[in-house]
Amino acid sequence: MSSAPPSPPRGMGVPAVAPRSLRGMTAPATRPTTAARPPRAELHLHLEGTLEPELAFALAARNRVDLPFADPATLRAAYAFSDLQSFLDLYHATSQVLRTAEDFADLTLAYLRRAAAGGVRHAELMVDLQTHVARGVPLEDVVAGVARGLAVGEAELGVSGLMIAAFLRHRPAAEADGLLDDLLALGAPVAGVGLASTEVGFAAAPFAPAFAKAAAHGLRRTAHAAEEGPAWHVTEVLDALGAERVDHGIRALEDAEVVARLVREQVPLTVCPVSNVRLGAVASLGEHPLPAMLAAGLNVSLNSDDPSYFGGYVDEVDDAVTAAFGLTRDQRADLAAASFRGSFLPAEQVARHVAAVEEWRAAG
């Protein structure tokens, strides 16, 4: 799918937001420089989850939208979540400040700037298009804004980006199918489809027709599974949706047969340890199954999920798990190489990026 190259956004002068410490989480005493980390791709990233409170308030003012918080600090103080749903409720509410193509371009570019500073060279951004369309934002505005942000990011930062339309489990599957039709009719620059939102209580299988149609149109496919739900949810998204990679997949470890299949097929798992702790899927970073996943031979990459809400961009996630588990340079290089290999980039670009990771590995 393709469209005319997007024009640059009008900047709104919102300053880049400095990374915050991982509140209460194990982190190295001194932050290594960017060069101390490998180049990487970020594959599991929700655009709306990059909305920093300062930008949310700037957009609220620009669009004359009321946020039910006094200021950015008060909003940030509300980022204490008991589970996925408690997070999604706030995430959807805050997303309402996003109204125009310019908003989506600014948000995309703010994320890319922060990600690039942490070593990200390629990013695949899931966007909750249904949420925005349902509250009256034209689909073409969302798509054009994100595309413009990605184009400017590539030109300005040398970071490539792909847009993924995330279907939402808590909304009707027929709506996802209609959204896909609209995207196809627009010739929207979307590289793939995903499945996100509330996992427990909302089956993946009803989305099979939309995923099959996406595949028939050459779109790539990813799906959240086994974040909060059981291991068989992984099997469901592989078999019913034809998912090429699985977002999270941490509870797959509870079923040896599912693990054996994931290892055999080397299905990329986009793991988000900081998110899992913030949403209570895992009690603490030290108890995260990342080491067990690596030991099992699973194909794992590190990702941030919703970095604004969870207090960790992917470089900070790398720092935190490196500190928590004493990851070696080789393990970190393996994780970074897996991020490019699990991406939806063409093979020659993957090879170029993996060569850069190997340079980083050898320089240590």
Ligand SMILES: Nc1ncnc2[nH]cnc12
């Ligand atoms: N961690 C997550 N799981 C499912 N859907 C999401 N949407 C944004 N973040 C999500």
Ligand SMILES: [Zn+2]
């Ligand atoms: Zn996610």
